[in-house]
Amino acid sequence: MKLLVLFFFIGSAHAQFNLDRLNINKLIDTTKNVVKATSDIAEPEEIQIGKDMASRLLGAAPLARDENLQRYVNRVGRWLASQTERPDLPWQFGVMEAPQVNAFAVPGGTIFVTRGLVERMKSEAELAGVLAHEISHVLRKHHLKAIQKGAQTQLAGDALNQALKNQRADVRDKLVSFGAEMYTRGLDKSDELEADRYGVVIAARAGYDSYGLPAVLQTLQAMNAQDSALALMFKTHPAPGERLTALGDTMQKTLDAYASQPQLAERFFQTVKK
């Protein structure tokens, strides 16, 4: 009789396993100690890992010594971020003192743009287009997801979880290093193209000429692709021409609907000394 009950039990459990895939996944997760999906990485943890990564990037290039410029970029960036679905992150924006042409989005709401890129812009709308592209990476958690995916293969078992919660200094360091090195490898092309599309929308929401981002891409496209100032940016992003074509294919309607909004070239040149 006891045996029969046991059989019944096993039988029903087996049926449940086959029918309920969610339960199986749960079981695998538990046994492997795999960290939960990105959507489950709490915002405070995202913000903290972002700060550690931002500190690392600032170790490569410091902030430009120009308080007016820094405040100006923060005003533009904060206004753009306020139009998104994550308006209350601790958004902060910085111009890095580097001749290279590049921009970086760090999880949790930190955005960097190099002086080399700012000096090639012609209006506030162009700056807004670039910042909106970077804001979109944070919004869509592109880097956070890439870190998590990559770190799982590097950090065994529960180490990633501990690193995220900052419970072990050695694995935390590894995780931050991995996160910073991601900026030398780049995201998936689809993430970059998505950030272009979202960036156009966010700039338009904030009231800017929607052609700011395409205008910057055209400037980059016109530069010599062998220019060493572009090396890392070109390695980690699709070619500007390809990005322009993709925007034309998907965003022409939105671009044209908001093309006559302010560009604010004068305000830009008042602040950005060449």
Added chain:
Amino acid sequence: MRFLLTLLLLPLLAHAEPATLVRASELKAQPATDAATLAQLAADAAVDASERSGGWVRVKTQAGAEGWVKMLALRYGGSGAAKRGDSGISQAINVARTGASGTQVTTGVRGLDEADIKTARPNPVELKKLEGYAESKPSSASFADSGKLKAQRVEYPK
């Protein structure tokens, strides 16, 4: 004499940039879809591009016709050979190419190349400064107001 003339004309030409059409386009009399079509331009046609108005750029064709084409149909810089050279950073930071991969290894000057990021140490002093520059939502809103920027609802693409 011809040299002098060229020098005198230079400022007038300064705003025109060589560009190429990436698709067949209509040359419009005004920067608008419903404007009169002046000519049909072939893909790969070379033009001189000047100012932009909305999604349109004023161009002059090789045949001398002037009008407007869609901005996203243009790629600047003409042919690869005509593109501007290096911005000079390579000389400053001593770029060495390694192997057939063309991976760049930079030495000497700090900056934001691959090696600089890989070897970077945390800089908490700069991070603190960064936090100090952050703006509040209300102050950025009044900044937007002074630039006559109006927030509005725009949907993301599907």
